[in-house]
Amino acid sequence: MTTRTPAGSPSILWSLNARSILTAIDELAPTARPDIIKATGLAKTTVLQTLAELERRGIVVEAGRDTARRGPAAMLYRIAPSRAYALGVDIGHRTTRVALINLAGGILSQAESPSGTIDERDTAAVVARLRDTCLKLANERGRATNAPTVTEADVTHAVIGVPAVVSPRTGELRLSPGLPNDGANLGETLRDALGIPFTFENDTNLAAVAEYHLGSRTGVESFAYLSVGVGIGAGIVLGGELLRGYSGGAGEIAYLPRDHADDGAEPVIGEVSINRAAREAGLGNQPTPKQVFALARQGDEAALQVVHNTAERLSDTVAALSLTVDPELIVLGGAIGGNNADLLLPEIHKALGERAVGILTTIVPSATGENAVLRGATLLAHREIRDSAFAEATRP
Numbered sequence: 001m002t003t004r005t006p007a008g009s010p011s012i013l014w015s016l017n018a019r020s021i022l023t024a025i026d027e028l029a030p031t032a033r034p035d036i037i038k039a040t041g042l043a044k045t046t047v048l049q050t051l052a053e054l055e056r057r058g059i060v061v062e063a064g065r066d067t068a069r070r071g072p073a074a075m076l077y078r079i080a081p082s083r084a085y086a087l088g089v090d091i092g093h094r095t096t097r098v099a100l101i102n103l104a105g106g107i108l109s110q111a112e113s114p115s116g117t118i119d120e121r122d123t124a125a126v127v128a129r130l131r132d133t134c135l136k137l138a139n140e141r142g143r144a145t146n147a148p149t150v151t152e153a154d155v156t157h158a159v160i161g162v163p164a165v166v167s168p169r170t171g172e173l174r175l176s177p178g179l180p181n182d183g184a185n186l187g188e189t190l191r192d193a194l195g196i197p198f199t200f201e202n203d204t205n206l207a208a209v210a211e212y213h214l215g216s217r218t219g220v221e222s223f224a225y226l227s228v229g230v231g232i233g234a235g236i237v238l239g240g241e242l243l244r245g246y247s248g249g250a251g252e253i254a255y256l257p258r259d260h261a262d263d264g265a266e267p268v269i270g271e272v273s274i275n276r277a278a279r280e281a282g283l284g285n286q287p288t289p290k291q292v293f294a295l296a297r298q299g300d301e302a303a304l305q306v307v308h309n310t311a312e313r314l315s316d317t318v319a320a321l322s323l324t325v326d327p328e329l330i331v332l333g334g335a336i337g338g339n340n341a342d343l344l345l346p347e348i349h350k351a352l353g354e355r356a357v358g359i360l361t362t363i364v365p366s367a368t369g370e371n372a373v374l375r376g377a378t379l380l381a382h383r384e385i386r387d388s389a390f391a392e393a394t395r396p
Contacts, residue, residue: 011396032074059393087158088378098130109137124193158198206376208235216367223329228337311347333366341365
């Protein structure tokens with residue numbers, strides 16, 4: 001007896017085709033029907049009919065005509081930007097940044113201010129104020145182009161970067177000394193302040209996401225983003241996927257035990273250790289890393305020694321990452337690492353040559369700058385609202 005596999009219903013097939021077309025438009029926008037047909041492999045009639053329905057449902061809009069193509073100018077399409085909005089948030093040790101994005105992934109506005117440091121209510125209040133500022137800025141700019149007004153109710157999700165380990169299963173924060181009260185009750189307080197669903201993510205992981213999509217070496221599927229700022233941490237991407245680990249602690253190299261550390265690795269690599277080393281070298285009572293590296297560029301011997309010692313310690317971390325994860329690249333970023341790669345990288349390479357063997361990983365400076373965490377947050381926030389909007393628009 002012959003067993004027949006039941007065919008999919010027309011409504012299910014339509015949903016699959018519509019999702020394929022939306023994905024192609026999202027990736028290629030603005031794009032014309034011939035390019036959509038080529039990207040999806042769907043028949044011309046199927047694309048024409050499905051596009052018409054997606055336009056009717058308000059998820060796709062026309063975006064002018066392609067005058068560069070030979071022959072009649074084809075109509076261009078894009079995802080309707082005003083269909084959904086989200087927030088990207090970076091709660092840093094000293095500065096909090098917020099960006100408002102639309103469904104097309106465009107950043108409509110961005111604002112920042114000193115981070116709330118009193119308690120979790122202070123932290124949440126800063127984020128809410130910056131959200132309101134972003135809405136105001138976006139609407140002021142939008143009036144010039146007759147763009148739709150964006151209200152608080154239009155914002156449906158946020159991705160929030162925090163200097164903490166984030167459980168991928170529960171969203172619980174731990175190892176978060178950079179947050180007031182170690183992040184206790186921050187999630188509940190932010191829910192009350194923002195009134196929308198949100199996702200916590202480790203800040204260095206978000207910087208790695210930004211580097212993967214926007215950095216100078218886009219397309220590299222295996223790398224580690226090594227952030228050096230107030231402290232140190234790594235965001236690891238393997239096979240194009242962010243590696244969080246079972247408990248979210250993958251890349252938390254700040255907490256590796258070290259013989260020469262007084263209290264974990266944080267005081268040894270980062271702002272605190274550089275400040276301490278600079279004072280011990282006679283560079284003043286409260287020298288900042290920015291001042292130390294500036295003096296090093298001027299040839300100050302004491303400052304150059306501080307840079308050398310910092311790079312030597314960083315080389316241990318680079319060696320550990322290289323020999324355990326074996327990434328193609330290690331990207332040096334963060335407020336200190338990214339801004340001073342010109343001084344640190346030669347010293348790191350020198351130390352590796354003297355102290356380690358078998359290191360084949362290339363080390364490069366970050367290309368995403370001080371907004372790396374925020375850009376990573378907006379990328380993940382866009383993915384969230386895109387998936388939700390596409391699912392809603394392609395229901396049979």
